[in-house]
Amino acid sequence: MTGAHSGRTGRLRLSFIIPLAGFLLLAGFATMALMATLRGERDMSQLPSAMVGKPAPAIMLPSLLDEGRTVSAGDFAGRAFLVNVFASWCAPCRAEAPALALLAEEIAIMGIAYKDRPGDSRRFLTDYGDPFATIGIDRDGDAGMKWGVYGVPETFLVDANGTILLRHAGPIDRRVLDEVLWPAIRKLP
Amino acid sequence: MITELGHFALILAFVTSLCVAILPLVGLRTGLASLSALAAPATLLMAGAVSFAFMALVAAFVTSDFSVALVAAHSHSTKPMIYKISGTWGNHEGSLLLWILILVLFGGLLALRGREMNFGLKVRTLAVQAMVTAGFLAFCLFTSNPFARLDEAPLDGRGLNPILQDPGLALHPPTLYVGYVGLSLAFAFAVAGLIEGRIDRAWARHVRPWISAAWCALTAGIALGSWWAYYELGWGGWWFWDPVENASLMPWLAATALLHSTIVVEQRDRLKSWTVLLAILAFSLSLVGTFIVRSGLLTSVHSFASDPARGVFILGILLAAIGVPLLLFAIRGPQLSSRNDHVLISRESGLILNNFLLTAATVVVLVGTFYPLALEMVNGARITVGPPYFDATFNPIMAVLVLAMALGPLTAWRRGTLPSLRLSLGLAAAGAVLAIGVGMALANGISAAGLAGLGLLGWLALAITGDILHRLKPWRGGIGTRAAVLPMPVWGMWTAHAGMVVFLVGALGNGLFQTEVIVRALPGDSVDVAGKTMTLRAVEARQGPNYVTETAIIELRDGTDLMAFMTPEKRFYNAERQTTTEAAIRPRIGGDDYAVLGDGDATSGYTLRLYRKPFVSWIWAGAGLMAVGGAMAALGRRQRRPAPLADSLRTAT
Numbered sequence: 001m002t003g004a005h006s007g008r009t010g011r012l013r014l015s016f017i018i019p020l021a022g023f024l025l026l027a028g029f030a031t032m033a034l035m036a037t038l039r040g041e042r043d044m045s046q047l048p049s050a051m052v053g054k055p056a057p058a059i060m061l062p063s064l065l066d067e068g069r070t071v072s073a074g075d076f077a078g079r080a081f082l083v084n085v086f087a088s089w090c091a092p093c094r095a096e097a098p099a100l101a102l103l104a105e106e107i108a109i110m111g112i113a114y115k116d117r118p119g120d121s122r123r124f125l126t127d128y129g130d131p132f133a134t135i136g137i138d139r140d141g142d143a144g145m146k147w148g149v150y151g152v153p154e155t156f157l158v159d160a161n162g163t164i165l166l167r168h169a170g171p172i173d174r175r176v177l178d179e180v181l182w183p184a185i186r187k188l189p
Numbered sequence: 190m191i192t193e194l195g196h197f198a199l200i201l202a203f204v205t206s207l208c209v210a211i212l213p214l215v216g217l218r219t220g221l222a223s224l225s226a227l228a229a230p231a232t233l234l235m236a237g238a239v240s241f242a243f244m245a246l247v248a249a250f251v252t253s254d255f256s257v258a259l260v261a262a263h264s265h266s267t268k269p270m271i272y273k274i275s276g277t278w279g280n281h282e283g284s285l286l287l288w289i290l291i292l293v294l295f296g297g298l299l300a301l302r303g304r305e306m307n308f309g310l311k312v313r314t315l316a317v318q319a320m321v322t323a324g325f326l327a328f329c330l331f332t333s334n335p336f337a338r339l340d341e342a343p344l345d346g347r348g349l350n351p352i353l354q355d356p357g358l359a360l361h362p363p364t365l366y367v368g369y370v371g372l373s374l375a376f377a378f379a380v381a382g383l384i385e386g387r388i389d390r391a392w393a394r395h396v397r398p399w400i401s402a403a404w405c406a407l408t409a410g411i412a413l414g415s416w417w418a419y420y421e422l423g424w425g426g427w428w429f430w431d432p433v434e435n436a437s438l439m440p441w442l443a444a445t446a447l448l449h450s451t452i453v454v455e456q457r458d459r460l461k462s463w464t465v466l467l468a469i470l471a472f473s474l475s476l477v478g479t480f481i482v483r484s485g486l487l488t489s490v491h492s493f494a495s496d497p498a499r500g501v502f503i504l505g506i507l508l509a510a511i512g513v514p515l516l517l518f519a520i521r522g523p524q525l526s527s528r529n530d531h532v533l534i535s536r537e538s539g540l541i542l543n544n545f546l547l548t549a550a551t552v553v554v555l556v557g558t559f560y561p562l563a564l565e566m567v568n569g570a571r572i573t574v575g576p577p578y579f580d581a582t583f584n585p586i587m588a589v590l591v592l593a594m595a596l597g598p599l600t601a602w603r604r605g606t607l608p609s610l611r612l613s614l615g616l617a618a619a620g621a622v623l624a625i626g627v628g629m630a631l632a633n634g635i636s637a638a639g640l641a642g643l644g645l646l647g648w649l650a651l652a653i654t655g656d657i658l659h660r661l662k663p664w665r666g667g668i669g670t671r672a673a674v675l676p677m678p679v680w681g682m683w684t685a686h687a688g689m690v691v692f693l694v695g696a697l698g699n700g701l702f703q704t705e706v707i708v709r710a711l712p713g714d715s716v717d718v719a720g721k722t723m724t725l726r727a728v729e730a731r732q733g734p735n736y737v738t739e740t741a742i743i744e745l746r747d748g749t750d751l752m753a754f755m756t757p758e759k760r761f762y763n764a765e766r767q768t769t770t771e772a773a774i775r776p777r778i779g780g781d782d783y784a785v786l787g788d789g790d791a792t793s794g795y796t797l798r799l800y801r802k803p804f805v806s807w808i809w810a811g812a813g814l815m816a817v818g819g820a821m822a823a824l825g826r827r828q829r830r831p832a833p834l835a836d837s838l839r840t841a842t
Contacts, residue, residue: 011523012519012520012523013522013523016462016518016519016522016523017519019466019469019470019515019518019519020512020515020516020518020519023511023512023515024512027504027507027508027511027512030504031504031508087575089429089430089575089576089577090575091429091431115575115577119705122707123705123707123798126707126787126796126798127787127796141577151574152575
């Protein structure tokens with residue numbers, strides 16, 4: 001070997017260790033997640049939410065399909081209903097469209113078109129079906145903020161008194177339908 | 190038989206890669222020249238063996254040998270030949286083997302070339318490349334053997350996902366992989382430089398063509414993928430901020446930064462430790478992109494759960510391939526530090542700004558891609574942050590980048606002065622004003638962001654023009670000589686930057702001026718789309734090679750002139766029991782007419798989605814120009830300018 005680095009013993013410097021430290025942090029997280037999956041410890045159940053048990057936010061939104069009208073959670077006074085936050089740019093929302101269609105036969109669903117262009121939302125309904133009783137346009141995500149939404153899709157169950165009973169983040173698949181939503185809907189008075 | 194030979198060749202390649210990874214380094218340390226001289230020929234042997242293995246797998250697919258488990262699971266005897274071949278890499282094992290093939294071919298190219306390279310650097314680079322190869326060959330052989338046989342061969346295969354039966358699939362993954370894997374050489378150069386403890390201008394000169402080549406392939410690969418999504422998915426969009434797309438965008442952004450920082454190392458011997466770090470990160474992002482995010486190799490995070498061995502193995506490879514170089518960087522990096530003596534207005538500053546913005550953009554995409562994945566890891570919720578997040582974060586960064594991109598090439602190394610930029614700056618400002626004016630005249634109620642985008646387009650276009658005029662000075666004599674002595678990479682830069690302008694024309698034209706109409710139409714109904722009339726004539730059933738269709742026949746008229754018949758289809762694949770949508774697209778330079786057939790029947794009508802998409806094909810043309818620019822930079826380096834030309838310049842001035 002040539003004397004390229006002989007005699008030059010570089011001191012460690014913090015800024016050169018940061019990339020390694022950052023990577024190890026991420027890698028540690030990934031390893032833990034993987035190990036937990038392998039041991040079967042990771043429970044994929046719904047999120048605890050600060051919103052559960054609180055009254056549904058009474059924000060007024062412009063209606064997507066009836067121009068000039070507004071929709072809000074108050075429209076369902078005295079009835080239990082679901083709230084589904086969706087967007088045309090959200091791939092998992094396409095996946096849950098059949099589940100929403102099934103749910104719509106039993107319970108009214110209010111849609112919130114989250115951070116989406118109205119034209120795109122309408123196209124989404126054309127392509128994947130419209131299970132909603134009413135749909136509000138939430139262009140800037142204000143309603144999403146009030147509902148504590150941190151991504152789409154998300155679904156909430158609200159009872160006849162307007163109290164949020166349950167929240168599910170992520171698409172509704174067969175398992176969520178059978179183990180989470182149907183049992184909760186059946187328990188309603 | 191040939192399948193078993195393929196398997197054997199893969200084992201041979203694995204053993205060879207272990208030898209190349211260890212012996213030449215031992216040779217360099219102990220002075221045993223015969224050991225270090227082994228690196229190049231053994232790398233070529235490895236390349237040959239993997240090529241043979243790959244051909245053996247292709248042969249199994251071509252002959253529909255359903256006793257091979259992979260062929261039985263992913264092919265079908267009725268499939269057209271081209272899709273039998275491309276089906277080889279339309280699955281986890283096959284795409285992994287393709288990935289390894291490209292890895293060893295890049296190693297082989299370096300073994301053949303690079304004669305003028307410092308021997309130690311070349312041998313160490315080949316050794317690092319072989320370490321990566323060994324890791325992935327082990328992964329392939331021990332967890333994802335493509336040559337596994339079935340005890341009882343089924344009568345026919347289970348087919349291939351119909352959406353993947355497309356010419357796009359034949360081209361897109363291989364091109365993208367060349368880009369991903371090409372970055373492995375930059376990575377190997379960086380690690381070899383760290384082992385040697387020396388990164389200098391010669392290092393940068395040798396690594397630059399490889400980075401340009403990888404960047405060129407990555408650009409072309411991403412463009413092909415976007416084009417494929419545009420015409421195959423039938424959604425009318427060209428970029429969806431999907432994890433798969435982001436997985437390719439992140440290494441692209443990092444590689445773009447690397448491409449520019451290497452120039453600083455070569456020209457000014459500065460920014461060395463940063464460049465090494467970028468080289469490591471760019472390839473790391475490629476690895477993460479290919480293996481963690483679903484893109485053919487691992488279909489989703491759930492593949493970890495479904496096959497624990499694969500998950501643990503790939504995590505181990507990633508830990509070693511990213512962690513060890515970063516450890517080496519932490520120890521050796523400080524030796525590479527260089528003085529920071531550049532002034533504010535200089536080419537160096539511009540390139541540092543470029544790197545800062547591109548890194549910020551990479552981080553933004555990384556967060557947007559992995560926040561949902563991390564959340565899924567934590568609580569299983571599959572949510573997405575989507576375009577609103579990226580519009581709010583990525584686009585502003587890119588806007589500043591375009592603003593700076595116009596100025597960077599105008600400034601001189603070491604120190605630049607604003608007056609010397611007067612011509613180009615004036616032109617650029619005029620361009621911005623002009624573009625904004627045209628935008629306001631053409632469209633009422635155009636958004637401020639849209640106007641800003643148009644302004645940037647004009648700004649960049651005329652700044653590049655100004656730079657070209659400034660350097661070639663066509664109003665003076667001797668333009669031919671000046672053009673001839675300009676290095677090829679400068680032409681490459683202009684081409685790539687002009688590609689950005691063309692890309693912006695497409696992205697803005699489509700984004701700001703698109704017309705979209707959704708109707709429910711019965712045969713005979715006419716719809717007006719951006720001044721043209723589309724009339725649904727009929728919907729009929731047709732028979733394809735392995736599918737049946739529902740095909741709409743739509744007449745496109747401009748006034749009374751019949752321009753074209755458009756035939757969007759829905760295809761039903763019998764073997765796979767799946768449906769795909771084929772959009773009908775009439776691409777023209779001024780814009781595309783785009784029609785999609787939705788659900789419906791003859792009594793209640795058919796849903797049609799009809800678009801006019803101005804300048805949309807400029808998006809891919811721009812990306813193509815960028816790729817050409819990258820290729821010019823990669824190839825132009827090789828030929829040194831002959832001395833007489835330099836003399837003629839001296840006499841001319």
